Amino acid sequence: MSTLNTSRSLSRRLILAGAASLAMSGLLHAQEYPVRPVTLITPFPAAGSTDLVARTIAQKMGEILGKAVVVENHAGAGGNIGCNLVAKAAPDGYTILITSSSTHSIGAALNKPVPFNYDTDFTPIGYAAMAPNILLVTKTIPVKTLGDFVGFAKANPTVLNFSSAGNGTIMHLTGEAFKAETGTQMVHIPYKGSGLSIPDLISGKVHVLFDSIVSGISHVQDGSLTALAVLGKNRSPLLPNTPTLKEIGAPYGLKDFESVNWWGFYGPKNLPKDIQLKLNAALNRALKSKDVIDKLANIGAETGGGTPEAFAEFVLKDRAQWSRLIQSRKITID
Numbered sequence: 001m002s003t004l005n006t007s008r009s010l011s012r013r014l015i016l017a018g019a020a021s022l023a024m025s026g027l028l029h030a031q032e033y034p035v036r037p038v039t040l041i042t043p044f045p046a047a048g049s050t051d052l053v054a055r056t057i058a059q060k061m062g063e064i065l066g067k068a069v070v071v072e073n074h075a076g077a078g079g080n081i082g083c084n085l086v087a088k089a090a091p092d093g094y095t096i097l098i099t100s101s102s103t104h105s106i107g108a109a110l111n112k113p114v115p116f117n118y119d120t121d122f123t124p125i126g127y128a129a130m131a132p133n134i135l136l137v138t139k140t141i142p143v144k145t146l147g148d149f150v151g152f153a154k155a156n157p158t159v160l161n162f163s164s165a166g167n168g169t170i171m172h173l174t175g176e177a178f179k180a181e182t183g184t185q186m187v188h189i190p191y192k193g194s195g196l197s198i199p200d201l202i203s204g205k206v207h208v209l210f211d212s213i214v215s216g217i218s219h220v221q222d223g224s225l226t227a228l229a230v231l232g233k234n235r236s237p238l239l240p241n242t243p244t245l246k247e248i249g250a251p252y253g254l255k256d257f258e259s260v261n262w263w264g265f266y267g268p269k270n271l272p273k274d275i276q277l278k279l280n281a282a283l284n285r286a287l288k289s290k291d292v293i294d295k296l297a298n299i300g301a302e303t304g305g306g307t308p309e310a311f312a313e314f315v316l317k318d319r320a321q322w323s324r325l326i327q328s329r330k331i332t333i334d
Helices: 003-032 049-065 077-087 101-110 146-155 170-182 194-203 213-221 273-288 290-298 308-328
Strands: 038-042 069-073 095-100 122-138 161-164 187-190 208-212 225-230 260-268
Touching: 038 049, 038 077, 049 069, 049 095, 049 122, 049 213, 049 260, 049 273, 049 290, 077 095, 077 101, 077 122, 077 260, 095 101, 095 122, 101 170, 101 260, 101 308, 122 146, 122 170, 122 194, 122 213, 122 273, 122 308, 146 225, 161 170, 161 194, 170 187, 170 208, 170 308, 194 208, 194 213, 194 225, 208 213, 213 225, 260 273, 260 308, 273 290, 273 308
Parallel strands: 038 069, 038 095, 161 187, 161 208
Antiparallel strands: 095 260, 122 208, 122 225, 122 260
């Protein structure tokens, strides 16, 4: 055999050996991950809806992965501080994000400057859960129904304020849209998380909160706050006597008004495909477990699931809906 042919044969063997080595390396990579605990960043404070959903799912995911999934709260800037931490994290699967429609749907729809790109700086992992928002009011104002509230707001245009989890969050945008639809006035007071505003809502320092049922339900059940309406399609089993806006909103321009929150998991950009799929599989298994389904149902949430691709498509559709509302009602966060 000529030297040239021998060289070509050797090159082919080296290429094949290299390909086999890469394939084996990828397989071992997938088999080994995770070898240490995974940090799950939630960009809102403890006791809020995102935190409650995160901790419920994280515990089960840790059991499935064989390593703990540890929730860390990094609140502020309407969720952007926590999101930025994950966007800048190493793409090794050990720092991931659970966030809500406040960031990747509404935040992106508002087109405000942030230190990351919602679409290119994250790797979608999966759709976790959803829950309707509810209209909560303090008991220090004399209202018991939606009609009472709209009437009081119009009669007292300089009195009412509403809190939120921060500028640009779903609670803020829901409040602005509500004002636009009903022709009422309320001053927005942003907090670092909806849970942080609850004591002020109970005391009457703030008057209104368009909160997720997940974090708001306990305060209705213990009698601290009044729920005037459910902002989803159907009544909640947890609030069977509280009507939806579809049922009672027609006279106030709210018959077709909805505000529903979702939660989903992301990794940093360039997350290896094998790790993305392993995390997605663990998330889906967790969401199918009876204890997670029951725990989320007990706080008013429904489990999600599905592929990373389906989750990414869902977020774009939700963002488009909020974009249309923002543009048609000329809503800003300034």
